[in-house]
Amino acid sequence: MAKIVFNLTLRNYVPEKEMEYDLKEPIPLLAFLESQQVPAEEVGLVVRNGRWEAKSKCIIYPDDTIELFPYLQGG
């Protein structure tokens, strides 16, 4: 099962903050977001299995843990 964590305002687009998905095969993050009706432009930070990934290049594999954050500012 792939675990996807929708942090902060991204939580508004899904039923639960942490969702598990039974993926049959790898899927590009952008396609996944579209399937879940999560606006890709709202996603500012993607961390896949503890490492940063470019949103446009990220592929979700069936056992992955993905943390998604909106655009945030450090100050």
Added chain:
Amino acid sequence: MPDIVRVNMRSGEITRHDNKGYELLGGRALSARLLLDEVDPTCEPLGAFNKLVIANGIFAGTPASSGSRTSIGAKSPLTNGIKEANVGGNFSWILGRLGIRAIVVEDLPQNDHAHVLIVTPDEIKLEVRDDLKYLGTYDTTNKLLEQYGKNASVLCIGPAGERMLRAASVAVSDPQGELKFAARGGLGAVMGSKGLKAIVAVGGKVNKIKYHDQEAFMAAARKYTTALATSDKVVNVTQKLGTNSIFKAVNAMGALPTRNFSQGSFEYVDNLSGETLYETIVKRGGEGRTGMTCMNGCAIKCSNIYPDENGKKICSTVQYENVALLGSNCGMTNLDDVARLNHACNDLGLDTIEMGATIGVAMEMGLAEFGDVEGALKLFQEIYDNTPLGRILGNGALVTGEVLGCRRIPVAKGQAFAGYDPRALKGNGVTYAVSPMGADHTAGNCFGARNEVDPLGTTKQGDLSRNTQIKITTLDCLGICMFARPPLFAEPELLATMVNALLGTELSVDDIWQIGYDTIKMERQFNLAAGISPAQDKLPEFVYTEKLEPTGSVFDLSPEEVSKGIVE
């Protein structure tokens, strides 16, 4: 034309003159220009020849949201180079409306008295106030606000500044009487060296701001402020979770300072997160609050009051850097402990970042256990008591680490790393290494650019840091909070319109960013003359050699990549 006020602490003479020659300069730019023109870069930071510059940004006192920050500048006792730290609060909002752009404090007093400068619409005077000597920042502020009214704003130092400790900050009161801090670089020690305990700005109905085209200014300011006030991120993230909204994200990236920068993530992340901060404040109620402004008219409202279990205030404001440095970096596992340490720093008038790094170093060397809040508070008591150990700690992470023989001292140019480990956010590593400000995230924080540049990558970091430094410095010069940057960076024409409508200039967007560029160039020029050579544009050796878990990353940028971050 706003004025510059000069206060000579030796003679007690106060003079006021217009800002001819400095008309387009505010905040960090004005501070840099005055220091470069008037201060010998080789002077002793706590000596007679250094000057303390307290400068408003250009927008101070106007309705532009988040646009009345106070810049404080001097040669730093911590970095031995030029330093600027800026802060919210209402001080510059009042000063701007009194027609004052800057206060320059010069020379040293010939006595040991504590002095307070009073600035009102009618007069500016210096008073001896020995009743305030060695009082904490809270008591000092409360006493002065009680005397001068809640519409006044107090800028003051605590005992750490009076004792000229290099981690000393400068506190500024906000509209609620809570304190904000120009924390970095030991500028509180410079103020202390001059025997100046506080400045009180007393406002009223006076408003001397003159607009070249008030209608155009207000239209642009309204558009910018509305963009902030209606932003989903501002309303649903920043106003609730404050700046600590990023805690989990920095942890997820593996860049969170943990146990003296020995790890990049913390197993108690959920206990310290922005979400937990917000839920705790709401659940406990009482004096607890979120969504507070730190200056009149600010639409961002990121301040908070963190209460204890009985709803009584422990500290305001608990924010990201404090939670990262005093929390995970010291192994603290709950926000109550962080808030208590934060309060101690605030009351003493110490930089929470410098002290979080210092206590982390002290813990690594066995002066207390990681996570031992009582042990950490005992170390702060040493500073209150002005013991030799307290003086070592109060002089920051480098002095403490060198005295204790620590090999992992997280500093650049003598100043502690902020809340981002440079091994896992390498753009910030470039900023720490090359900025004239030393290890200061506010000089060019690359955290907001995660979809553009891999934070662990070895390319594009120099350019990212350089561009960020220039843009953030521009905001520092205008007096605008860096959290206001989304609408302004998306539509920088708003900045140009507001500047032109206020001053009658015809600056382009490129001219606006040039302000930041020119300012950093002046700062670097000062540092070179102070003896800070390009050879010091580097980080401590442990970040090049010790792998940071969980990413296993080291700071492995080539010297050429790092040098791309230099603004010259």
